[in-house]
Amino acid sequence: MNKIMLGNEAIARGAYEAGVNVATGYPGTPSTEIMQFLSQHKEIYAEWSVNEKVAMDAAIGASLGGVRTLVTMKHAGFNVATDPFYPICFMGINGGLVLVCSDDVGAVSSPTEQDTRIYAKLFHIPMLEPSDSQEAKDFTALAFELSERFDTPVFLRTTNGVSHSMGIVQMGSRQEKRKDPFDKTSPKFRPQGGVHPTIMHKNTHERLTALEAFSNETELNRIEWGDKRVGIISSGSPYQYVKEILPEASFLKLGLTYPLPKALIKDFAAQVEDLYVIEDLEPFLEEQIKSMGIELKGQDLRPNVGALSTEILSECLTDALAVFGKKIPERRPPLPNVIMRFPTLCAGCLHLATYYAIRRVQRKTKEKDVVIMGDIGCYSLGIAAPHNMLSCAFAMGSGIGSAHGLSHAVQGNGDKTIVTYLGDSTFLHAGMPALLNAVYNQSNITVIIADNRTTAMTGGQEHAGTGVTLQGNQYSPVQIPEIVKSLGVQSIHEVDPFDYKETFNALKNAFEYRGVSVVIGTRACRMFPDKIKEEPYKVLLDSCNGCGMCFSIYCPGIIVSEEKTDKGKNKAAIDPFVCTGCSFCVQICPVDAIILE
Ligand code: SF4
Ligand code: SF4
Structure with missing residues (x-):
């Protein structure tokens, strides 16, 4: 059966089909919906943990217990969770363990913008980057296979462009998977007393070598041959943007972006005239490919902050467009009559x-x-x-x-x-x-x-x-x-x-x-879990003296009246559709001009 799904819903579906039993996480844009979709399945224990570190601790424990486990968070939350995650990346897992971390590219709802891909290298773990909802589902399910096959946590990295886009997803059925129960006598998870940390470190290097061989063979990384005058290496949502503006070009689409398929990249680079690497934020792919002695064009052409788009990339890839006789498409004009507004707190907050x-x-x-x-x-x-x-x-x-x-x-x-x-x-x-x-x-x-x-x-x-x-x-x-x-x-x-x-x-x-x-x-939020809309208040214009005290609450329900005082001061009014009836402004008005309708 097919269904149109948000990328985050598709990730939840992939985890469900892979037989996940435990899921933990902490809300954070753009990852939040994954847990909300997962929690609807009765076969899965899903929790909001109190923070990302605790979510990671709980996920590690569940993996040790032999069940497939998903843990989700946004990029800033991953910084919190890294402490327990680092050792488990070196010790290995029991039940498949997959981390989904979603980067808020463009900092739409975050104090910082961060390219979390760099962690894959530091943590010595495989990283998958889907480009659409179908891949989000398929890659999530596959991540559990890789986790158990290579004895490692797997990092599934998404961005707003994938997590919050919708696409058609072909659904499958759930498979129940369980590993052996936790062996408390195993030396595997006991550093110093069991396996020495330097041995664990050596093992992870050997694991990366095996993963690189897999990376060269897997269909997660695929060449789409087109015109060989332009070759593009890309992944995630940037792949979708470049594919849309340069469908004639040859592509090496990377789904497993760490460790890189070096042999495949060398082969692709050798066969194309001009090589471009298109990714968002840091030159994560670019630096690794350059270190292989391969010449390419990348961050010298594109912005390395904020989200990419077809319009931005069209302006960056003029040479590549020219190869196919194309020009930069005209930018869509801005929508008329759109007023720029500051983000604001809700009425009655x-x-x-x-x-x-x-x-x-x-x-x-x-x-x-x-x-x-x-x-x-x-x-x-x-x-x-x-x-x-x-x-x-x-x-x-x-x-x-x-x-x-x-x-x-x-x-x-x-x-x-x-x-x-x-x-x-x-x-x-x-x-x-x-x-x-x-x-x-x-x-x-x-x-x-x-x-x-x-x-x-x-x-x-x-x-x-x-x-x-x-x-x-x-x-x-x-x-x-x-x-x-x-x-x-x-x-x-x-x-x-x-x-x-x-x-x-x-x-x-x-x-x-x-x-x-x-x-x-x-005081309860006026929006969640239920909307609170009490009877709205109104301003008695005959009483209002235009003192402006109520304006300085900055409640969006309080607006400027068309009436002015004799001295030309603005009188206040209340928008009954916006006012949630909190009564706060009533206490502020010095002349009791604010009353219930
Ligand atoms: S009562 Fe006043 S402060 Fe409260 S929501 Fe209405 S306008 Fe805003
Ligand atoms: S506080 Fe009262 S008097 Fe002052 S502007 Fe608001 S409604 Fe008018």
Whole structure:
């Protein structure tokens, strides 16, 4: 049966058909949907782990237990998971173990852009890169075969171009596969006491040699002969783009991109006149092929940041187009009447209310310079205008640690209040050890935990504080205030961010506290897991004096009225379709001009 599938759905299907029993992961664009599709199969145990390292630990344990195991994450998450992944790449596996890591090329929803392919070389493991949904399914299933055949984890790398594209996929049936149960007496997984790490290292080099021989033979790497005046080596979604603009050329399409099929590449390069290597981001293929003494054109022609497209590549490959009498196609004109907008927080979002309260405290305590170290989540939008609230954001949970470091750097400078701001999922991901460190090392910071009861940025996934697992099991959720207390924090304020006065007072007291203070603001996200749309409010234009206080909440529901005051000031209005009825602006208006419809 055929079905049109998102690349991520196809990966989940491939894992299902390959007989995967356990799947772990942490949400992150563009990988999130893989786990959501996998969780629908009753034959598979699937979980959102609390972070990528724990997901990797759990996946390794499941592989040792003899079952086929998939672990998923985005590029930034892989950086978190590398610690346990490195040794298992050298020790080998039991049940097939496949890592799917999706790179957010173009940093559509990430603080960084990263080419994770480089890890394949560092970790000495095979890497597969599908170019479409069918390959995403087929390569995933094949990855488990390779994992067990070569006794290695296999890295399936995708990008937004594959994970978030749709294509026709031919589906197959599920095969049940199980290896022997874990042998606790085996020396294989016991470095030093079992197999010495240098022996493991030697074994991985031998494994790479065997994999390279496979790479030269497998149909994963295939030559598509066309006109030999132009030869193109490519993989992943860039292959699709070049194939579309230069279908006449000869192609070496690489599906197994580490280790490279050197003999096949030499053979292909020897038969074409001009050789191009087209890939996105770093010159990963290019540098390896150049090191074989092969001349080629590559990153000197193409951009090495951001996502490629047929339009971008057409402009880069003018010489190759000219060989076939082609010119650069005209760029599509920009769509008319499209207004450029900043990304914004949703109407009635707890972050808008909390940011407003922080700004008011800052105004009231002018002698203190408040520095807010940010973190990763919806609230990262607070870095941008109009909020300009956060001074930085690095990685999940790193706000507390960096605030702690900054507080020690400015020690003795009583003019500074060091604050950090993070969400519930991020706190449970990597914030807890950092908070413990801040308490242990006597920091002087305020930690604001904005608990919206979900992992909102990636689409509302469950986490340990929600009381629901990925597969819908109910349990008693962990309580963030209790965790904070148990980590040794003495000054804890629990507030409702929609209660302006309560939040203002809590923040003010927390900022004045010497030591580690924590403010926990709890209000459900207005979008996930269910949309919250209460009765909208409206502005009584006769009462509004145009003071502008409500505008500075930056709620998208509050708009400029067509009416002005006698002094020419803009009056406010509320868009009833956007307002979610949170009531926060009602508390801000000094003349009670905001009421329920
Ligand atoms: S009540 Fe006010 S602040 Fe809340 S969503 Fe509506 S317009 Fe925005
Ligand atoms: S805060 Fe009240 S008075 Fe001021 S602009 Fe808004 S609605 Fe008008």
